[in-house]
Amino acid sequence: MKIFLLLKQCTHRLIRQFSDAMSKHRVAVCQMTSVADKAANLKCVSKLVSDASKENVKMIFFPEACDYICDNKQDTLKSAEPIVGGSTVDSYRQLAVKHNVWLSMGGLHEQNKEDPTKIYNTHIIINNTGDIVQQYRKLHLFDVEIPERNVRLKESDFCSPGQHIVAPVETPVGSIGMAICYDMRFPELSTALTVLRAQLLTFPSAFTQATGEAHWHTLLRARAIENQCYVIAAAQVGAHNTKRRSYGHALCVDPWGRVLADCGEDTGFQVAEIDLDALDDVRGNMPVFSHRRKDVYSLYALSLRTAGLQPPSPSPAPRTPPPAGPSRQFGHVSVPETCVFYTSELSYAFVNLRCVTPGHVLVAPKRCAERQEDLTDEEAQDFYSTIRRVQKLMEKVHNTESCTVTIQDGPDAGQTVKHLHCHIMPRKRGDFIQNDLIYLELAKHDQFSSTHPAKPPRSLQEMETEAASLREFLLTFDAN
CATH class of the missing domain: 3.60.110.10 (Carbon-nitrogen hydrolase)
Known part of the structure; x- marks a missing residue:
């Protein structure tokens, strides 16, 4: 003892x-x-x-x-x-x-x-x-x-x-x-x-x-x-x-x-x-x-x-114009069809020009409805069904168990595109020092300028590659 x-x-x-x-x-x-x-x-x-x-x-x-x-x-x-x-x-x-x-x-x-x-x-x-x-x-x-x-x-x-x-x-x-x-x-x-x-x-x-x-x-x-x-x-x-x-x-x-x-x-x-x-x-x-x-x-x-400084560029990279091919109207901008990876009867999902987190994508109704209150019952049901499906897809693709899913419904809520849309952002532990800081980045992500601390736009090729990969993943995803 x-x-x-x-x-x-x-x-x-x-x-x-x-x-x-x-x-x-x-x-x-x-x-x-x-x-x-x-x-x-x-x-x-x-x-x-x-x-x-x-x-x-x-x-x-x-x-x-x-x-x-x-x-x-x-x-x-x-x-x-x-x-x-x-x-x-x-x-x-x-x-x-x-x-x-x-x-x-x-x-x-x-x-x-x-x-x-x-x-x-x-x-x-x-x-x-x-x-x-x-x-x-x-x-x-x-x-x-x-x-x-x-x-x-x-x-x-x-x-x-x-x-x-x-x-x-x-x-x-x-x-x-x-x-x-x-x-x-x-x-x-x-x-x-x-x-x-x-x-x-x-x-x-x-x-x-x-x-x-x-x-x-x-x-x-x-x-x-x-x-x-x-x-x-x-x-x-x-x-x-x-x-x-x-x-x-x-x-x-x-x-x-x-x-x-x-x-x-x-x-x-x-x-x-x-x-x-x-x-x-x-x-x-x-x-x-x-x-x-x-x-x-x-x-x-x-x-x-949070990221380190990159060596400064002499001037901002020129924004790549959208292709002359088919596109969808998203508020005041056009989304190339090649950047759309999922469509339902009344909604569609597409990759993002500036991502707050890897896998940050958007879901919008096909009709240019500005606010949630502008949706018909059928559109609302389809819109939220699409959000749930795309969230599940993105969590699978990015191997996460969480997403920030948010809608900026109206200008006072931060909406900058007059077309209802939902942000789906896969989340991982520690990706932001404090969880709610993601909303600061989201508030800035549509307001890029040389003095504004937002990310520069991605190239069209990068977005098309991601969309193609997601469309291919969907084939396996649907089979399961």
């Missing part, structure tokens, strides 16, 4: 140790003094990665402008590189592979091919196999001008703002919400990232000496406490040139607001431990996010991006 109890105690101890090991992760937060010499900065980054990786850390965090800091706009623009294919980022990717660590590098000076007079301030995350898993362009630009004090720091002079909040990135140390420096002064961004289930908030920074002394610790601790997240803020420190000096004090703060690491005013790094079980305890003991008054205020009006 004693042996049994001893074995039981040992087993429980091993389970606790294993659980602790799974929930605790070491990270390094770095501090450096970037200058205009990109090679010298890269040498500093390389040494920090080499030294920090020996401390058994899984991820290393670098400050804003870790690539370079120049003292004038012309040199800043001239030194910028693309993220994809740029030699500096390629060097960072090689470091990640060589030392088997994840890297947070932010904000880099990203070349803006669409506007050579501006750059983007871009935070990237690189995994331990050298892949760029996500990029975030700084939303809030630091613009301060006080003529009587001879102060002018206007990031907008040379930088274009980003357009999206980026969904948190899953990493070995937790789910990371990406931001940059001045973003920390806008609590809505941090709260939105936490609503999207971030566990760590990152603020790679180059805070000025004056603002750092006044606000740095206070702001970062506040973001950690109010969002019950770890906050990691790598920092620039010291004099970069005769015009600019940074505050330093790279920090790691825990969800209770305790400072776990502070690099002070020296270059180098500090190691901190991220304990996701402790984070869960803080959130469980004081569940502030379940106490939020969603009936009074909301953060759902987000411009959210």
Whole structure:
């Protein structure tokens, strides 16, 4: 009996140790003094990665402008590189592979091919196999001008703002919400990232000496406490040139607001431990996010991006005109018959020009009825029978057990085509950070422009291929 109890105690101890090991992760937060010499900065980054990786850390965090800091706009623009294919980022990717660590590098000076007079301030995350898993362009630009004090720091002079909040990135140390420096002064961004289930908030920074002394610790601790997240803020420190000096004090703060690491005013790094079980305890003991008054205020009006940025195109791809062959009238547009994959007596189903999820298709009555109330009883019965049949088909094709099935019945409900139609969107676990965010994407999917974060239209060939495949699948589907 004693042996049994001893074995039981040992087993429980091993389970606790294993659980602790799974929930605790070491990270390094770095501090450096970037200058205009990109090679010298890269040498500093390389040494920090080499030294920090020996401390058994899984991820290393670098400050804003870790690539370079120049003292004038012309040199800043001239030194910028693309993220994809740029030699500096390629060097960072090689470091990640060589030392088997994840890297947070932010904000880099990203070349803006669409506007050579501006750059983007871009935070990237690189995994331990050298892949760029996500990029975030700084939303809030630091613009301060006080003529009587001879102060002018206007990031907008040379930088274009980003357009999206980026969904948190899953990493070995937790789910990371990406931001940059001045973003920390806008609590809505941090709260939105936490609503999207971030566990760590990152603020790679180059805070000025004056603002750092006044606000740095206070702001970062506040973001950690109010969002019950770890906050990691790598920092620039010291004099970069005769015009600019940074505050330093790279920090790691825990969800209770305790400072776990502070690099002070020296270059180098500090190691901190991220304990996701402790984070869960803080959130469980004081569940502030379940106490939020969603009936009074909301953060759902987000411009959210989940996929990585693609290299920018010089101009939008031209829209492929419909073929001269047979088509069906769908409100004010025509649907090529080759894109229709199912017809019933009074309804038809066709593939979509812009898909919110893979397999996003539409069902419409053959007659151009604008609202549900305009359908006859026979049309309504046929319409809903077709919806049920197509939903079953799409779940089978895409190997899912769920669909979002929705009708925007009238302009105030988001209807943009004056022809009743039903969206059928196959769903998989985790396809959206929060389930209801699919409705934000649906609201945007018919309103594409160069500034609107919707997907571009698919080619006619792509849609025809999908429709043909679905028609072929229907033959087997009907047989069963």
